[in-house]
Amino acid sequence: MAESDCTFSVFDPPAAFGDKRRGAKLLVFPLVLVVAVAATAERQLDWWETTIFYQIYPRSFKDSDGDGIGDLNGITENLEHLKELGIGATWLSPIFKSPMYDFGYDIADFYAIQDEYGTMEDFDRLIAKANELDIKIVLDFVPNHTSNESVWFEEALRGHEKYYDYFIWEDGTVDENGVMHPPNNWVSVFRKSAWEYREEVGKYYLHQFVIGQPDLNFRNPDVVEEMKNVIRFWLGKGVAGFRVDAISHLFEVDKELYGGRFPDEPLSGGLNGDPDNYDYLNHIYTKDQDETFDMVYQWRDVFDEFAAEDGLTRVMMTEAYSSPQLTMRYFGEGDREGAQMPFNFVLISDVGGSSTAYEIKYALDKFLTFKPVDKLANWVAGNHDNNRVASRFSPELVDGINMIVLLMPGIAVTYMGEEIGMVDGYVSWEDTVDPSGCNTDDPINYWTVSRDPERTPFQWNADKNAGFSSGHKTWLPVAAGYETLNVEVQKAVERSHLKVYQQLAALRNQSAFRHGRYESVAFNSDVFAFRRWHKEANYIVVVNFRNQPYTIDLSYFENVEGHLEVVVSSIQSPKKAGDVLEANRAEILGSEALVLKV
Ligand code: NOJ
Numbered sequence: 001m002a003e004s005d006c007t008f009s010v011f012d013p014p015a016a017f018g019d020k021r022r023g024a025k026l027l028v029f030p031l032v033l034v035v036a037v038a039a040t041a042e043r044q045l046d047w048w049e050t051t052i053f054y055q056i057y058p059r060s061f062k063d064s065d066g067d068g069i070g071d072l073n074g075i076t077e078n079l080e081h082l083k084e085l086g087i088g089a090t091w092l093s094p095i096f097k098s099p100m101y102d103f104g105y106d107i108a109d110f111y112a113i114q115d116e117y118g119t120m121e122d123f124d125r126l127i128a129k130a131n132e133l134d135i136k137i138v139l140d141f142v143p144n145h146t147s148n149e150s151v152w153f154e155e156a157l158r159g160h161e162k163y164y165d166y167f168i169w170e171d172g173t174v175d176e177n178g179v180m181h182p183p184n185n186w187v188s189v190f191r192k193s194a195w196e197y198r199e200e201v202g203k204y205y206l207h208q209f210v211i212g213q214p215d216l217n218f219r220n221p222d223v224v225e226e227m228k229n230v231i232r233f234w235l236g237k238g239v240a241g242f243r244v245d246a247i248s249h250l251f252e253v254d255k256e257l258y259g260g261r262f263p264d265e266p267l268s269g270g271l272n273g274d275p276d277n278y279d280y281l282n283h284i285y286t287k288d289q290d291e292t293f294d295m296v297y298q299w300r301d302v303f304d305e306f307a308a309e310d311g312l313t314r315v316m317m318t319e320a321y322s323s324p325q326l327t328m329r330y331f332g333e334g335d336r337e338g339a340q341m342p343f344n345f346v347l348i349s350d351v352g353g354s355s356t357a358y359e360i361k362y363a364l365d366k367f368l369t370f371k372p373v374d375k376l377a378n379w380v381a382g383n384h385d386n387n388r389v390a391s392r393f394s395p396e397l398v399d400g401i402n403m404i405v406l407l408m409p410g411i412a413v414t415y416m417g418e419e420i421g422m423v424d425g426y427v428s429w430e431d432t433v434d435p436s437g438c439n440t441d442d443p444i445n446y447w448t449v450s451r452d453p454e455r456t457p458f459q460w461n462a463d464k465n466a467g468f469s470s471g472h473k474t475w476l477p478v479a480a481g482y483e484t485l486n487v488e489v490q491k492a493v494e495r496s497h498l499k500v501y502q503q504l505a506a507l508r509n510q511s512a513f514r515h516g517r518y519e520s521v522a523f524n525s526d527v528f529a530f531r532r533w534h535k536e537a538n539y540i541v542v543v544n545f546r547n548q549p550y551t552i553d554l555s556y557f558e559n560v561e562g563h564l565e566v567v568v569s570s571i572q573s574p575k576k577a578g579d580v581l582e583a584n585r586a587e588i589l590g591s592e593a594l595v596l597k598v
């Protein structure tokens with residue numbers, strides 16, 4: 001048998017298990033790999049299958065020039081922080097030119113860097129430094145909308161037909177008094193009508209998010225090609241993939257099926273009396289349309305063209321808060337490949353501080369139950385749109401949640417600051433800038449929907465502005481308590497969230513966590529545990545979600561008996577690495593989280 005065939009047959013992973021080019025790459029070093037595999041008999045994992053993806057919200061990570069706003073040089077100068085944590089990839093929220101009505105998710109020029117974040121040269125330096133440190137850079141792709149200050153939208157307003165068709169326009173409705181109203185009842189995610197009138201064209205345009213975010217028309221092939229070019233541009237610059245924003249909003253129903261006008265959406269039955277609220281309607285015409293999935297597969301083809309050129313797998317993560325059935329469709333269908341990581345948001349959307357261990361287990365099982373057998377799960381407990389783990393669960397559960405995110409089977413995603421257990425900052429109504437908060441027009445209750453609290457500056461040290469900026473004022477206030485809750489302190493003390501995080505990141509390299517199987521149980525309404533095992537290696541992770549101690553019989557798990565050794569413990573636990581527990585009567589203290597080795 002030819003050497004290449006032999007190599008391929010030994011290593012070929014299940015077809016969908018990542019990238020078809022892996023075989024081609026292996027051919028370059030067949031002998032080395034044969035030895036490696038003979039020793040471990042493991043499937044070779046690609047970079048994205050083992051790494052941790054760390055989300056940086058650039059505006060809040062590190063300000064290098066004292067204007068109170070984080071920037072690219074701030075990221076470049078602090079990439080070592082990621083390296084020290086054991087992280088190999090970062091995804092950045094948008095860094096492109098934007099008037100910032102939605103803090104960068106309203107893009108005016110997909111090919112330019114926002115001035116306050118730096119220049120294209122700064123970006124190139126970021127990539128170069130990341131390459132040196134072997135950290136992959138993933139960018140945010142925002143295909144659903146542009147900014148109303150984009151050239152495309154401005155040209156549309158000027159009557160340029162090509163660009164007019166880039167957006168979604170509709171005539172208003174006129175009532176018996178001759179007053180014009182929006183075309184239908186569609187509501188923006190950020191409240192109020194999703195339609196905005198433009199005098200210049202005498203029509204309304206659709207914006208599913210803020211008024212400054214006109215939706216692109218993906219039924220126009222020019223838009224499809226235009227946005228593929230955006231992908232090509234950045235992949236060509238060495239970017240390792242994209243997080244894809246607001247994917248379920250990409251298409252609206254084809255209005256030709258409804259007599260040429262977009263139909264009203266039905267009422268959801270909830271939130272009676274507040275037709276401005278997004279949840280007032282059931283979004284059957286503006287979300288999760290079938291065409292969306294095909295577009296994702298088309299983008300994956302573009303990603304794969306690049307990977308075929310230079311051998312670097314480009315990764316796609318899709319942002320959709322959807323049912324598990326819909327979420328799985330982003331992986332691919334039939335012989336079409338899609339996103340490697342349709343974000344698994346259960347730890348954000350399904351559970352919180354009051355959830356029982358049963359509910360936690362049920363939520364964690366969801367993705368694993370629905371996902372195709374040959375795809376990887378991923379775990380996300382936080383991002384710039386949702387309250388922080390310490391605030392949604394509790395500060396005591398920070399380590400426990402990090403144990404779940406980093407040690408469950410699959411890919412881990414961490415929002416910056418979760419490694420030190422940052423808490424939501426207090427942002428007064430006067431200081432509130434997030435459109436989601438501002439659009440409530442409610443100085444009392446704005447905070448329930450404002451996303452500013454989870455976007456407050458990263459806490460580096462106890463200096464002015466938590467070491468984030470030397471400026472007089474930061475774009476959002478620094479959260480209280482930063483003097484003691486910061487990276488510098490957590491590096492210096494013996495036990496800290498940061499140190500737990502480092503230990504967990506290192507544990508991920510063990511075969512039990514890379515290749516091992518998984519089983520879980522809720523021992524009672526408070527204590528959740530799971531086992532990861534592979535060959536001889538056998539680990540148990542126990543998280544007590546309440547502040548009450550229990551004696552737990554961990555020999556419930558197969559092959560778990562005798563002494564168990566503590567490998568990692570949450571910071572408030574009196575147990576230290578190396579301590580020993582009896583499997584059949586393990587004392588688990590209130591809010592304690594442990595990784596145990598059998
Ligand atoms: C999801 C992003 O994460 C969020 O921050 C943004 O406001 C919307 N998409 C609109 O782009």
Ligand code: MG
Pocket residue numbers: 063064065066067068069070071116
């Ligand atoms: Mg700055």
